[in-house]
Amino acid sequence: MLLQTHEFCSVPSFDHDYGMEDYGKGVARWCPGCGGHSILTTVQRVCKDMQYEPEKTVVVSGIGCSGRFPHYMGTYGFHGLHGRAFPVASGVKFRRPDLNVFVVTGDGDCCSIGAGHWVHAIRYNMKMVALLFDNGIYGLTKKQTSPTSPLDTHSNTHPKGSILPPINPLQTTLGLANVSFVAQTVDWNSAHLYATIRKAAEHPGLAFVRIVQRCPAFMRDLYGDIAVNPKNLILLSHENGIDLKPKARKAFGRVIEHDPSNIHKAREHAEINNGIPIGLLYQNTDNVRYDEYGAHNLGMGVEEKKQNLESLLDQYTTR
């Protein structure tokens, strides 16, 4: 009946040389100066350099400024519900090992309304790249406190300053069962941003990348000082870490050697509070992958299905 061999074909075919234009669509409507623009270009570059077939690539997002991302990609896209990008992306990948899946989610999306899914997506460890666009504020709804807003953030919901300490997405992710890849980068360092997303795309499992992002409209000051003062960025460096050219390393004031196989050190670095650690905090390529379970019995033919169904019905047949 239907041939389904293509479902197993994970070797990319290079009969087409895809260029940047193959991964773009429309004009991004984010504010000028928004970190979204550079992340978009970087993801498109990674897709091009990986020569992902646009039709075999799916970008799934939630709701918020980051949610618009798939609309600007020349791939398949799924702009779904607030907080629910992970379940949709997991469903896409579960029976389609041939698809390259990206998840784009914001700090409200991932760390607040969709926090439950975040926990479980990490545990499922399905091969996909998850990008957390973390600008520490709700932008599209116009400046409400986000779960990652620093303490005492003045917003429309907390005009006198926010009351609770923020969630640290790195710390949280590194505490989850079956975590396999956690990295952090910033939207304004294109070399590091590219190298990080590229590394994430090559990871055999769920690659969680927190991108520290500027919001020129509502969170101008949050990372402003850090952006102008390179000393505040701490580069986590290692031969198994994010591959960065020596020239690009100069943008960082401080460098710490960190072996990404060491989860305890990774957790320590995640808690650094006198600067922003940038790089690969943790990677383990041996973890259980739920997408491999999902794909284990793909491709059964109609005849075989029917035969097995009939013998199952036999068990219920009275005469």
Add this chain to the structure above:
Amino acid sequence: MDHIASNDILKEGDPIKTRKIKQVIVEIVSDSGEGAQKCGQSFGAISAKMGNGVWTVEIIPAEIQPPARSREGASGIRVRIGSDKVTNMGNHADLVIALNEQVLYGRISQDAYNENTLMFIENKWAKSEHETIRQQYSEALLKFKELGIQVVEIPMEEECLKLIPDPRKGKNMWILGLLCYMYDRDIPKAEDQIRTIFKKKTDAVIELNIRLLQAGYDWAKDNLAYRYEVTPMDVNDDMVVMNGNEALSMGIMASGIELCSMYPITPATSVSHHLAEYFEKVGGIVHQAEDEIAAIGFAIGASFAGKPAVTVTSGPGLALKTEFIGLAVMAEIPLVIIDVQRGGPSTGLPTKVEQSDLLAAIYGEAGDAPKIVLAAATIEECFQFVVLARKLAESLRTPVILLSDANLATGVQPFPRPKIDPSWLTNPFDQSPWKDGVWPFEWDENTGISKRPIPGQKGGMYTVTGLAHGQTGKVAYDPDINQASVESRSRKFAAFQKSLKPPKINGGPEGDILLVGWGSTLGAIEEAVADARAKGLKVSSLHLRFLFPMVPGLVEIFKRFKKVITVEINYSDTPGHPMITQENRRYAQLAWLLRAQTLMDIDSFSNVYGQPLNPEKVLKMIKRELKIKNTNASV
């Protein structure tokens, strides 16, 4: 029913009285964990295999192990078998076998028994070392006898102790043996049944249970002065026997769906248990999600990627899924959503039947979110409607909600073995290039139907969005586009409705009363109508399968009856209360829909006792409506 009224245990030399009966209702009631359901299900399965009509209803307490000997903790089963097809649980039980006397109180308050009921009670409590228990036992027996119930004390424990040290496990098979004798069941079939239900156990366990079966049979033969024959039907077709949730699971597998994404919820979960055991052998897989929302999101993701998917839930889960259902409507993603309804609102009655999710299924989402809603009325339809739902979901590019309920979920009924069509099993996994210049939502002007691109199709790249969008799939900023796209998504259902046929009427085409039902109440309503018509009453019924959109021709049918009444298991105000007026009266859910749709004064009869509807209640209502005096309660 006509059991031989008797307390008598066979005396030496007595002749055994055998009587042919058309049907019988048997209950087995116990504390949780004593295997009453296994016993009853086996009795039902053996009877189905012999060619009898069967309907079973499980009596399930709300807890896994409620305190022993508690009135509310009754766990058990009702099995109705007949010479003809059996479509509902019937009225009062003919025989109840109780492992303790306390659990019977609950059933009595549910009107399960009457003066014709024969009650077999475990007699070990009479000799209990606790005075309270001895006292409770004798009080209960006295009370039951006062109610006119014929009580027979049976030494079940004593007899089982001859074979096993702890009869708590095993007594059920002894009782099965007793039933097999009493209703002349086929012993080799019963032994086969034991081998099936204990297939994961050792041979020694199977052997022991067969010995218990034989012991129960022999005891009954030596001690009971009566025996019954329920003549089986002459069936030529292959029949299958399963419960509604198993039928849903089989339907899922036969429909070509290859992913069931679910979160555990009573009474829907056993669908996924069944699937978890068999689905992978037929190319499918079960995903247990982290919550109800993720379960449907995951299914939507898979379906978007060309893999037919279903999510199975019950009322509280349906409530959580509404936002995603709205997205599936908006983004036109095919999906089957099965709701095995239970009592609500909120946590409600998790193990009991209700039909209260109808309006939520049709109107539950924010915004205008039309989708197909249909309801299975029989176990067979639990199977067939999944196949239908998947087909409709894909051809109309829409979510479809299939309603079942707790009564169908655990009810067992034989039905003709489905003939699996290989075309059901093909999937829509089209990977050929997308036709150049065709939009992802190219709505047909007349039908509103469009073809969807599936990831992997070259040239089809589009972005699904829950935002308002036009044919191009791009976010719409123009108000005209929204008006046009909402219209197109609605048009599909108008086009589909035009393809439906008017419903069949059960009974005459005109008369005094037309009963309109939906879902699991079919059998009870039709039995009541048959009884009423046998008495010369001009009563008919019709049963809706499609709740949205509805079948055509309803107004024409309704006009031919003096009164139209919906019969449902959900809440409606009973007229007559001083607070209830014509203006504020809340009708049952289908009645609301029909009143709106037909502009006719449609009445409703409904209640929320958490019990399946029985024919007697419907018949009483018919008589009340026709102002006929009730003379005999058990007509």
